[in-house]
Amino acid sequence: MKRTFTASITHEGDWYVAQCLEVDVASQGETAEEALAILGEALALYFTPPLVTTLPDLRPVEVEIGTAP
Numbered sequence: 001m002k003r004t005f006t007a008s009i010t011h012e013g014d015w016y017v018a019q020c021l022e023v024d025v026a027s028q029g030e031t032a033e034e035a036l037a038i039l040g041e042a043l044a045l046y047f048t049p050p051l052v053t054t055l056p057d058l059r060p061v062e063v064e065i066g067t068a069p
Contacts, residue, residue, distance in 0.1 A: 005020050005021070005022050005023065005043060006020070006021040006022060007019065007020055007021070007036055008021055009032050009035060009036065011032075012028075015029065015030065015035070016028065016029055016030070016031060016032045016034070016035040018035035018036045018039040019039075020039060023043065023046060025042050025043055026039070026042075027039040027041075027042050
């Protein structure tokens with residue numbers, strides 16, 4: 001199945017950064033075309049379901065949330 005996403009491409013220093021606007025995935029490359037191609041690869045990996053090889057060790061984490069004294 002193919003889907004179309006929108007990419008924002010910016011030039012930051014020596015790199016072009018491609019960021020998907022619908023999903024929080026980004027990439028970079030030496031050219032805008034390279035950054036866009038790598039973004040396509042990253043999106044394909046993002047939507048690939050994980051293969052479970054071992055069960056994770058699940059543990060609770062307790063965090064104090066509130067204002068500082």
